Amino acid sequence: MTVKIYSxxxxxxxxxxxxxxxxxxxxxxxxxxxxxxxxxxxxxxxxLREGKSNFTDHMLAAAQAKGEEFxxxxxxxxxxxxxxxxxxxxKHLDDGGxxxxxxxxxxxxxxxxxxxxxxxYIQLEGHDKVLVTAFRIWSAKNLxxxxxxxxxxxxxxxxxxxxxxxx
Amino acid sequence: xxxxxxxxxxxxxxTAVWIFLxxxxxxxxxxxxxxxxxxxxxxxxxxxxxxxxxxxxxINQAMTGHTPKRQSYVHHIEKQVGITPNxxxxxxxEDIIEIDLETSARDALIRTMADYIVLAGKDEHFVKxxxxxxxxxxxxxxxxxxxxxxxxxxRPKQ
Numbered sequence: 001m002t003v004k005i006y007s008x009x010x011x012x013x014x015x016x017x018x019x020x021x022x023x024x025x026x027x028x029x030x031x032x033x034x035x036x037x038x039x040x041x042x043x044x045x046x047x048l049r050e051g052k053s054n055f056t057d058h059m060l061a062a063a064q065a066k067g068e069e070f071x072x073x074x075x076x077x078x079x080x081x082x083x084x085x086x087x088x089x090x091k092h093l094d095d096g097g098x099x100x101x102x103x104x105x106x107x108x109x110x111x112x113x114x115x116x117x118x119x120x121y122i123q124l125e126g127h128d129k130v131l132v133t134a135f136r137i138w139s140a141k142n143l144x145x146x147x148x149x150x151x152x153x154x155x156x157x158x159x160x161x162x163x164x165x166x167x
Numbered sequence: 168x169x170x171x172x173x174x175x176x177x178x179x180x181x182t183a184v185w186i187f188l189x190x191x192x193x194x195x196x197x198x199x200x201x202x203x204x205x206x207x208x209x210x211x212x213x214x215x216x217x218x219x220x221x222x223x224x225x226i227n228q229a230m231t232g233h234t235p236k237r238q239s240y241v242h243h244i245e246k247q248v249g250i251t252p253n254x255x256x257x258x259x260x261e262d263i264i265e266i267d268l269e270t271s272a273r274d275a276l277i278r279t280m281a282d283y284i285v286l287a288g289k290d291e292h293f294v295k296x297x298x299x300x301x302x303x304x305x306x307x308x309x310x311x312x313x314x315x316x317x318x319x320x321x322r323p324k325q
Contacts, residue, residue, distance in 0.1 A: 002267060002269070003266065004268070005263055006263070006264055006265075006266060006268070007263055007264075008252075008256050008263075008264065009262070011194045011252065011253050014192040014193075014195060015194050015195045015198055018195035019195075028178045028179070030175045031179050031182040031183075031199055034179060034198060034199060034202045035198060035199065037254075038198045038253060041254060042256045045257075046256070046262070089172075089175075090175050090179070090202060090206075091205045092205045092206065093172055093206045093208075093209040093210065094209065095209065095212075097209070098172075099171060099172050099210070100170060100171050100172060101169070102168070102169050103169075103170055
């Protein structure tokens with residue numbers, strides 16, 4: 001039982017690694033989403049401190065380039081994405097709130113949560129870390145590159161949003 | 168697909184225990200236990216029983232004469248067991264943190280287990296496994312001696 005010094009990047013990386021490990025080994029999807037979401041909060045803030053845009057900024061810019069989301073801020077767009085990925089629903093229950101969650105596609109939400117956090121991590125740490133390499137190998141074998149951001153690029157946009165291959 | 172929040176919390180708590188007992192990442196344990204607790208605390212409250220947070224507030228009242236506001240006390244507990252620094256980074260916070268992650272992860276699980284047990288009992292394997300770990304790795308005889316000295320009115324409500 002010892003107090004040690006950690007960087008926030010270490011804490012986020014540990015959680016992202018857990019999320020990726022759980023995801024690739026087919027384990028609990030709720031935990032994948034929660035862990036990727038927690039890591040992403042820290043990674044996004046660390047990027048802003050370095051004067052860089054995070055994945056939410058890129059998503060917002062892409063939406064605005066298509067003529068959408070002009071009134072949105074980084075915070076409101078980030079919350080919208082987090083709600084879509086069920087990140088808040090899986091860690092919170094308010095007085096009077098529903099005691100259930102309606103989920104369209106849990107697998108898709110878990111994958112999206114990972115693919116949101118990973119580009120932020122790569123922007124900070126590069127492509128050479130083991131957890132990035134492992135996921136890239138997995139995704140190259142299991143995901144459609146026209147539909148999914150398999151190389152975890154910060155400015156990626158899908159070329160095929162209509163075909164839905166099984167994960 | 169409609170899923171009960173209790174089942175989501177249970178899955179996250181079970182995963183947190185699995186990560187903890189297998190010696191994996193402690194930050195992940197804190198975050199998952201915290202997420203499960205964010206659901207279980209309110210579910211316990213809805214049953215009319217006493218949650219971990221409300222027990223702590225009651226003890227605070229008995230010892231200091233002051234009952235902390237519920238939300239403030241939740242934040243206090245989340246800081247104490249390492250949940251906050253693992254899921255949040257405020258604009259004015261430092262990039263470096265000093266923390267005992269091992270103790271934080273264990274205590275975050277104990278806090279969440281307290282609420283889980285109120286709702287679902289102690290019979291699940293992951294619950295037994297975690298408490299067996301605590302029994303084997305904490306100073307169990309001292310803890311039980313201290314517990315025996317706690318007046319009945321200061322114990323958790325059954």
